[in-house]
Amino acid sequence: MRSGSLSQRASMAGGERVARLMRQLAGVACRCPAHSQAYSHSYKHGEVQISERKTDYAFEMACSNIRFGEGVTREIGMDLQNMGARSVCLMTDMTLSQLPPVTAVVDSLTKHGVTYMIYEDVRVEPTDRSFKAAIEFAKKGDFDVYVAVGGGSVIDTCKAANLYASHPEAEFLDFVNAPIGKGKPITAALKPLIAVPTTAGTGSETTGVAIFDFEDMKAKTGIANRALKPTLGIVDPLHTLHMxxxxxxxxxxxxxxxxxxxxxxxxxxxxxxxxxxxxxxxxxxxxxxxxxxxxxxxxxxxxxxxxxxxxxxxxxxxxxxxxxxxxxxxxxxxxxxxxxxxxxxxxxxxxxxxxxxxxxxxxxxxxxxxxxxxxxxxxxxxxxxxxxxxxxxxxxxxxxxxxxxxxxxxxxxxxxxxxxxxxxxxxxxxxxxxxxxxxxxxxxxxxxxxxxxxxxxxxxxxxxxxxxxxxxxxxxxxx
CATH class of the missing domain: 1.20.1090.10 (Dehydroquinate synthase-like - alpha domain)
Structure with a gap:
């Protein structure tokens, strides 16, 4: 008990010295605009805490897993099989549904015995109305994995469908970016989503962003959250030959x-x-x-x-x-x-x-x-x-x-x-x-x-x- 008390007193004394030193450093810190930062230090339970800082001090890096290669789409059926997928939602648009990229995906799913339902009513340059139609389809389907085959319009629509099907009680504006929507954080887990991009532009297969036209405003807005990121982006350059x-x-x-x-x-x-x-x-x-x-x-x-x-x-x-x-x-x-x-x-x-x-x-x-x-x-x-x-x-x-x-x-x-x-x-x-x-x-x-x-x-x-x-x-x- 005696040694423990001495150790405790020594720790407290050390903590006081650290706090005093940090206050001194804050007092002499560089105040030039290029280097100074508006924040203060507090000492509590041996931890340095940042408080009252006006600007951020950190950044995070996040992106989807990416698989790249000519003809790599043929592997998607195996991916879904490996995931144990029971019911897959395959989203695309009416034009692409007749083209080789979708055919390649469907062939792979069929070959590997994956059960799926196809939604081909995605609108090119989606709107809040077209998002809601896809969301309704997703909610009714009880899917455990999503696959998006198309450009940014398809991938973004699929992200939104996955999000709201995973949050069935949410209102549409709950996750839409503020100030247009409420910009609420996403806390529930979404289902896995595999994106197969067919254009070389949006990068939506890597991001947590879904963009749409908000028709009442006549302007685009969107939903931005890392939780929306596809689980895997299958980047098959053969698909871009059809653009x-x-x-x-x-x-x-x-x-x-x-x-x-x-x-x-x-x-x-x-x-x-x-x-x-x-x-x-x-x-x-x-x-x-x-x-x-x-x-x-x-x-x-x-x-x-x-x-x-x-x-x-x-x-x-x-x-x-x-x-x-x-x-x-x-x-x-x-x-x-x-x-x-x-x-x-x-x-x-x-x-x-x-x-x-x-x-x-x-x-x-x-x-x-x-x-x-x-x-x-x-x-x-x-x-x-x-x-x-x-x-x-x-x-x-x-x-x-x-x-x-x-x-x-x-x-x-x-x-x-x-x-x-x-x-x-x-x-x-x-x-x-x-x-x-x-x-x-x-x-x-x-x-x-x-x-x-x-x-x-x-x-x-x-x-x-x-x-x-x-x-x-x-x-x-x-x-």
Missing amino acids: PSRVAANSGFDVLCHALESFTALPYNQRSPCPLNPIHRPAYQGSNPISDVWAKHALRIVAKYLKRAVCDAGDVKARSSMHLASVFAGIGFGNAGVHLCHGMSYPIAGNVKTHKAKGYCVDHPIVPHGLSVVLTSPAVFSFTANMCPERHLEAAEILGADVSKVKKADAGSVLSDTLRSLLYDLDVEDGLSAIGYSSKDIPALVKGTIPQERVTKLSPRAHTEEDLSALFEASMKLY
Whole structure:
């Protein structure tokens, strides 16, 4: 007992010395804007606790398991067998249901005796209404595994169906991003989901994000939570050979902007607020050293292979490389996030009037996601460059610009011109005016951008409604 008392007193004395030392260090800490951080220390039961910190101090990396290889889809039946799947929900869209990617999946499931039901009513560029229809199907099916075969629209729809079927009492807006929805954390376990992407763009096979058009608002929003991540992404480059040229282009533009936006996003340790509990740390956390690696590598592949992939559907090397670039960019932005190009794209797609994009087999007006994102990119990166000119110049150089004699003050114009040249070479529509918008539409486009705080707050440069108006105006014509 005596030795225990001495040990206890020594431990308490040591604790007091540690607390005193930490208070002294806090008093002399560097206070320059580049290094100081707004937080305080408290000492309790031998642990250092962070309290009252305004910005985050940590980032997390999360992504799905990925399997890549030509013809690897044939393994999915074995995967489901290995999981002990009893009842599988297979989701796709009406067009894909007649094409080789779905056939390959169905053949594998049949060969390995996997019981499944197919849902082929996924809407390209899904809406809250189409999400709800898929959710209803999932709830009735009592499925224990989900399989999504398609582009981001299919994979995102399947994520939502899995989420709400696993939370049958939840209201639709419970998990939708705030301020549009309630943004509640996901606490219950979801069923396994295997994603088989057939486009090289969204990276949805790696992320915990599901995007949809909220019809009442005429703008896109979504659900973002790591729990939505597919269990496995089966990335089979043979599936991308069936993409029409314009689909390949628009998918590639999504890869391009995922990489550029995540690389130039607000750094993770400048994002606020600092979560009091890690369950509240958002999926999109700001640029960070690991996401940067994936983003830059994706940009290099885009620079080398995007034009080839668009111009020649039979160029297996180019299409395969862009499929990998989609994965790389997905890992990057799935953790760092995106910012203004994506935030502004949601009302561009949501307010579409009559434009029907080439290469898409749909019966409704559509501005494909990748196109809606890239049309504002020259204006956006010209606007954000002064906050991190080195990153904008590095991106421009990766994309082929000679920056050896460029001043930092010109970083925005150099990256903007580089992007504009790429879009011109790939015969992209000449700005928002070419897809049916005019200056009269700008107030509605700004109104639809304002609620997209999940992404717009990651812009490295703060912006006002007047700034957004100017960016939309500058994007009316590109060339």
